[in-house]
Amino acid sequence: MALINENFLKLKAGYLFPEIARRVKAFTESNAEAAARLIRCGIGDVTEALPEAVRYAMHEAVDEMGDRKSFKGYGPEQGYEFLRKAIAEHDFQARGVQVDADEIFISDGSKCDTGNILDIFGKGNVIAITDPVYPVYVDTNVMAGNTGDADENGAYGGLHYLRCGPENGFVPAIPDKRVDLVYLCYPNNPTGAVASRAQLEAWVAYARKNDTIILYDAAYEAFIQDPAVPRSIFEIEGARECAMEFRSFSKNGGFTGMRCAFVVIPKTLMGKTAAGGQQAIHPLWSRRHSTKFNGASYIIQKGAEALYTAEGKSQVKTLIDHYMGNAKLLVQACKDAGLAVYGGENAPYVWVQCPTGVTSWQMFDKMLNEANVVITPGSGFGSAGEGFFRISAFNSRANVEEVCRRIKALK
Numbered sequence: 001m002a003l004i005n006e007n008f009l010k011l012k013a014g015y016l017f018p019e020i021a022r023r024v025k026a027f028t029e030s031n032a033e034a035a036a037r038l039i040r041c042g043i044g045d046v047t048e049a050l051p052e053a054v055r056y057a058m059h060e061a062v063d064e065m066g067d068r069k070s071f072k073g074y075g076p077e078q079g080y081e082f083l084r085k086a087i088a089e090h091d092f093q094a095r096g097v098q099v100d101a102d103e104i105f106i107s108d109g110s111k112c113d114t115g116n117i118l119d120i121f122g123k124g125n126v127i128a129i130t131d132p133v134y135p136v137y138v139d140t141n142v143m144a145g146n147t148g149d150a151d152e153n154g155a156y157g158g159l160h161y162l163r164c165g166p167e168n169g170f171v172p173a174i175p176d177k178r179v180d181l182v183y184l185c186y187p188n189n190p191t192g193a194v195a196s197r198a199q200l201e202a203w204v205a206y207a208r209k210n211d212t213i214i215l216y217d218a219a220y221e222a223f224i225q226d227p228a229v230p231r232s233i234f235e236i237e238g239a240r241e242c243a244m245e246f247r248s249f250s251k252n253g254g255f256t257g258m259r260c261a262f263v264v265i266p267k268t269l270m271g272k273t274a275a276g277g278q279q280a281i282h283p284l285w286s287r288r289h290s291t292k293f294n295g296a297s298y299i300i301q302k303g304a305e306a307l308y309t310a311e312g313k314s315q316v317k318t319l320i321d322h323y324m325g326n327a328k329l330l331v332q333a334c335k336d337a338g339l340a341v342y343g344g345e346n347a348p349y350v351w352v353q354c355p356t357g358v359t360s361w362q363m364f365d366k367m368l369n370e371a372n373v374v375i376t377p378g379s380g381f382g383s384a385g386e387g388f389f390r391i392s393a394f395n396s397r398a399n400v401e402e403v404c405r406r407i408k409a410l411k
Contacts, residue, residue: 007145012154016135016380017043020364027368034372039399039406041330042374044189044349044392046254047399048322050303051315054253057306061299072298077290079106079262083301086308087262091247097234099264103282105289106296106304108259110219110248114183115140116292117215117244117263120284121271125180128160130172132190132381132388134217137183153383163384164191166342170351171195174202178210184233185217187224190381190390191351192327192343194229200236207242213271213281214243219261222252222320224346240266244281251323251348251394252316253307260296260304323348326400327393333404334391348393351378363389371406 020042028035064070078084084101092099107113115136127146129137138156141147148157155161160179162172170193171186184203186195195203207214216233224231233243248261269281306312327344334341340353354363360377367373367389376392378385393400 005143005145007143007147010142010147010149010156011139012150016376019380020374020376023364024368024374034369037372038374039372039395039403040374041392041395041400041403042376042390044251044394046251046256046319046323046394047396048254048319050254050258051307051312051319053306053309053312053315054303058299058303061302065299075295075298075301077293077295078102078286079104079295080298080301083305084262086305090308092232092234092264095231095235097232098240099234099266103264103266105263105265105285106301107261107263107289107293108296109250110217110246110261111136113246113261113263114215114217115143116288117285118144118146119288119292120281121181122274126160126178127158128162128175128179128182130164130183130185130188131155131161131383132164132170132378132385133183134185134189135381137215138382154379155383161382161384164188164193165384166340166353169193170342171199174206179212181213181215182207183215183217185219187218187220187347188343188349189217189220189347190349190376190378190385191388192345192347192349193351194224194226194346197228197230197236200230200233200239204233204236204239204242208238211272212242213269214239216243216245218245219248220251220347221247222316223324223348225324226346229346234264234266240268242269244269249304249307252320253304253312254319255300255304258300258303260300322397323393326395326397329400329404330391330393330407333407337407337410344393350391350393352389352391354378354387354389360386360389366410371403371410373403373406 084104087104088099088101150156164170164172170191221231233239233245245264249255265282265285267282270278271281330350331341331344334352342351344350360379364377367375376390378388
């Protein structure tokens with residue numbers, strides 16, 4: 001009988017979103033009338049149609065695939081040059097940020113990338129995560145054998161937790177110990193918080209002093225409204241020596257069902273060998289990418305490239321304005337209901353404090369059963385998420401307006 005990877009047995013009963021799906025399924029099967037009124041504001045899935053520029057580009061790409069002369073088979077695993085150049089030019093160089101096209105690796109999603117990145121790091125690293133946290137960062141480290149067992153609060157031995165709360169604006173203090181890898185996500189999922197330039201400068205200074213690598217998840221950078229807030233870790237001087245950045249087309253371009261994202265790994269980013277030598281990270285990821293990934297599809301990458309055209313940029317702005325308009329309505333509705341609210345200003349997530357004495361899963365059940373609205377319980381994002389819940393602004397305007405009415409009507 002084949003041996004299994006017993007690290008999987010350390011995982012808690014269910015990944016957050018499958019557990020939500022299980023509870024919602026049970027509810028809908030036993031409440032047919034209420035199920036018809038159900039509005040989902042839990043998982044951060046987009047709802048609006050793909051931008052027209054993307055659809056047009058993909059139609060053209062499909063036609064190319066229908067002609068032997070322009071047909072494409074296997075593409076470059078690292079991504080087609082046309083998309084890598086567009087990303088480098090529009091997302092970075094146009095903003096005065098140094099990122100070269102060959103430092104960009106196209107993939108099928110940031111969720112995959114933030115988990116797969118562990119393939120190129122060895123055992124024994126001290127790993128820091130924020131709390132609350134996007135669950136993938138934790139669970140993939142558990143699967144990789146980088147942790148001990150979970151305690152009664154769900155915290156895993158071997159991880160260094162950086163507590164985030166209203167007292168620090170959901171941006172963690174610099175650790176009082178050295179760590180090897182640290183996950184930072186801003187704009188933050190789940191809290192909707194952003195990190196200021198000064199805060200990111202402090203993190204980069206810490207990382208350079210301690211030979212720490214920052215795994216910076218900027219999947220929601222397109223939603224930043226405040227021009228003073230950095231959109232990339234590479235806006236900070238010295239970040240090319242201590243950070244990599246994950247980005248995605250899922251939310252800004254509506255690609256959740258299309259699957260296209262990218263990682264930026266500067267050629268100046270170094271790790272160390274067991275013998276104490278230095279090793280560039282860039283070629284390691286390139287080799288991993290080439291070995292375990294056949295590349296995102298040509299048709300999808302042509303669609304992603306279209307997001308950088310004048311028409312594409314205008315249509316993306318319309319999407320962003322729509323979702324951030326939803327967030328503004330949700331923030332106000334929660335405030336009107338007497339709840340303490342965070343986020344929703346530079347991110348499409350609204351982070352809400354539960355009423356006194358109500359746990360996050362109790363709040364989930366209350367919203368589901370009494371308001372017929374699906375939200376995300378904060379405890380699913382870590383122990384520091386207990387006492388909060390997340391509302392996603394990804395929805396139609398009509399649905400959000402109805403959710404706002406139901407929130408205000410809750411007792």
